[in-house]
Every structure is written in structure tokens, then in C-alpha cells.
Amino acid sequence: MTIEIAQMTKSFGRTEVLRGIDLTVADGELVALLGPSGSGKTTLLKIIAGLEWPDAGRLAVDGADWLKLDPQDRRIGFVFQNYALFPHMTVRDNIAFGLTVRPRGERPSRADIARRVDELLGFLQIDALGDRHPAQLSGGQRQRVALGRALAIEPTVLLLDEPFGALDAAVRRDLRQWLRSVHDATGTTTIFVTHDQEEAFELADRVVVLDGGRIVQSGDAAAIHDAPASPFVANFMGATIELPVAVRGGRVDAAGIETDHLPSALPDGPARLFMRPEDLTPIPDPDGPWTIASVTNTGAHLRLVLADAAGTKIPADLRRRSPRAAQIAPGVRVHLRPEHASVFPAETA
Ligand SMILES: Nc1ncnc2c1ncn2[C@@H]1O[C@H](COP(=O)(O)OP(=O)(O)OP(=O)(O)O)[C@@H](O)[C@H]1O
Ligand SMILES: [Mg+2]
Incomplete structure (x- = not known):
């Protein structure tokens, strides 16, 4: 029917x-x-x-x-x-x-x-x-x-x-x-x-x-x-991390986040980046703007909280057995590589 x-x-x-x-x-x-x-x-x-x-x-x-x-x-x-x-x-x-x-x-x-x-x-x-x-x-x-x-x-x-x-x-x-x-x-x-x-x-x-x-x-x-x-859909589907970014020349520009592999069709200007905690790989980097604030072991995953100097906190989930996990500890500085992200125009008032 x-x-x-x-x-x-x-x-x-x-x-x-x-x-x-x-x-x-x-x-x-x-x-x-x-x-x-x-x-x-x-x-x-x-x-x-x-x-x-x-x-x-x-x-x-x-x-x-x-x-x-x-x-x-x-x-x-x-x-x-x-x-x-x-x-x-x-x-x-x-x-x-x-x-x-x-x-x-x-x-x-x-x-x-x-x-x-x-x-x-x-x-x-x-x-x-x-x-x-x-x-x-x-x-x-x-x-x-x-x-x-x-x-x-x-x-x-x-x-x-x-x-x-x-x-x-x-x-x-x-x-x-x-x-x-x-x-x-x-x-x-x-x-x-x-x-x-x-x-x-x-x-x-x-x-x-x-x-x-x-x-x-x-x-x-x-x-x-x-x-x-x-x-709304991005957030509802688990991309609960939202960061303000900029789009320049078809690329997302965000401090401390690798975005070369994330093209954007949006025109230049302010934008909103949405990411899932499980899509974020923290990469140890002495110049990275994010510091690992805490690490919780949930069995299969390490649940991290990352903080920047402005006090913004975001979660990231890393498979505990992944090679990267050995380098992860509170206080380590990192930048982030999102495997996937969605970009939307900034909200206009
Ligand atoms: N008989 C009713 N009289 C007055 N308001 C109602 C009635 N039935 C539903 N509503 C209202 O309509 C809206 C939608 O309700 P509905 O039950 O369809 O939502 P839902 O998507 O099934 O939510 P949930 O996931 O909580 O079950 C709600 O705001 C609810 O309060
Ligand atoms: Mg219902």
C-alpha cells in the first residue's frame, strides 16, 4: 500500500x-x-x-x-x-x-x-x-x-x-x-x-x-x-560539537583544526562547523591550541575533554587501542583532525 x-x-x-x-x-x-x-x-x-x-x-x-x-x-x-x-x-x-x-x-x-x-x-x-x-x-x-x-x-x-x-x-x-x-x-x-x-x-x-x-x-x-x-539535523545526528569558523576561498579556516580535506561550497565569511566527538582525532602538537583537560576510559574508548585558552571545551572519543591513544594524557597539547564535519553559514541576526 x-x-x-x-x-x-x-x-x-x-x-x-x-x-x-x-x-x-x-x-x-x-x-x-x-x-x-x-x-x-x-x-x-x-x-x-x-x-x-x-x-x-x-x-x-x-x-x-x-x-x-x-x-x-x-x-x-x-x-x-x-x-x-x-x-x-x-x-x-x-x-x-x-x-x-x-x-x-x-x-x-x-x-x-x-x-x-x-x-x-x-x-x-x-x-x-x-x-x-x-x-x-x-x-x-x-x-x-x-x-x-x-x-x-x-x-x-x-x-x-x-x-x-x-x-x-x-x-x-x-x-x-x-x-x-x-x-x-x-x-x-x-x-x-x-x-x-x-x-x-x-x-x-x-x-x-x-x-x-x-x-x-x-x-x-x-x-x-x-x-x-x-x-539542527547535524546536531541531532550526533555532531554535537559546534565551533565558529571562517570560510575563505572554498576552505574552512579554523585555528588548530586540520581542514584541508574539508572543502566548503559556502561563500567567504563566518560559518559554523559541526563535528562528532568520535570523528575527531587529537594529534599531539606542542603548538596546538587545545590541551587535553581530562581522559576517561570507557572500555572501548578514551573519552577526552579538550580545552583551549579561551576556556572552550569540546569532547573527543578515541579508540583505546588505536596507535594514537598511547600519546594521550592530561596536559598534552594537540591540534585536531576531524574525519568528517559539516559547515553551515553563520546565523544572521
Ligand atoms: N491530545 C492532545 N492535546 C493537546 N496537545 C497534544 C495532544 N497530543 C499531543 N499534543 C501535543 O502535540 C505535540 C506533539 O506531540 P506528539 O505526541 O506528536 O510528539 P512526539 O514527537 O510523538 O513526541 P515523543 O517523542 O515525546 O513521543 C506536543 O507538544 C504535545 O504536547
Ligand atoms: Mg510520541
């Missing part, structure tokens, strides 16, 4: 929550909606599901106007963060729920429902859990069951709102890979909400970044990571 959203707006009272969303999701695509808290991600999903109505705009699925369609007729599969399974029902009954509540004419027979649930239990790799109750499951198992419940109805569209938000990092990683394989096997058009960039990049065909009710960038992981469209 192809989802087409055009010029969509939504306010709650005076708060504009969606400010003109244009988004097309192709049939079978898995799109991640990524954005900070309050950027409108859940509101957009709820409108697609028919749990909220927009003030203006268009929502069409395979060409049909969904704003004229009741929620139950959209046959959406929806999984929320901390999705409550029915505690008094077994896993089987939870998964079967959406089928058992269909009106009589559309309801599959008991035997067909049982067969469908069996299939899903196998497919979701939770065969052994069918007779348990939700309280007897781990968080990750519960989210698998919740997804089973959403898939049981053979949804037109699958909407997942931070389904793994409450789980620990290792379980999330497992579930991500598992969800990707489930998606590839079903081919269901899917929108996945997260505010974890790694999750979005690893899982999705395309990442759509939302800020303040607007789409600020849309593209694949590499495009958004390497060529953020704005300072």
Missing part, C-alpha cells in the same frame, strides 16, 4: 503540532520517523490510524481518501511503546484478538484463527510461549507478541510507535534485526517512530527527520549522516 500525505496540518488549541507535512511512503517501504520529543511523530501516526483528524491536508492510501474512512475500516496494525497486552489473556488469545472481534460475516472460523496464530507464533519465533500470560514474559517477548497481534489482521499498513523504547540496548538490537526480517518477509508498508538515530538507520529503508511539526530532511542513512540539511 502506498501512503500519500500532502499539506497536512494539525493544531491542538494554539499549539501547531504538524505544519504542512508532505510525505509519500512507497508500497512495502519501511520508513523511520525520527525526531525529538514533541516534534509530532505520534500525532502523525495517530492521524494515519484514524485516532486523530488533521485540520487540513490529504491522506490517501493506494489512491483512496482515508480521511473519509472510519478507523476500523483502515485495518491498521499499530504497536505502541509499552503496548499493554491483555493481561488476563494468553499469548494466543492476545494475538487472535483482532480476528475474534471482527463482525460475524468477516470473522474467520475458529480453526482458521488457530491456524493463523500458530503460523504467527512460529514466524515471530515465540512458538513456546503461546499458553503463557503476559506477566510471564520478558519485555522483548511482550513486544513480539504485540507485533503478532498487529500482524494477525494482515494489516494494510503497520505503524510502530517506539515499540522497543522501554527495552535495554541489547534486546533492542536483537528486535531490530528481527523486525527487519519480519518486514522483509511480509512486505507490509511500515512507519516506525523512534528517537534513536542508530535504530532508525539500522532498520529503515529511509529516514524522515521531523522537527517542530515539519519534515526537515528525508533520505537514506548515509545521506543524512554525511550531508545533514541543517545545523
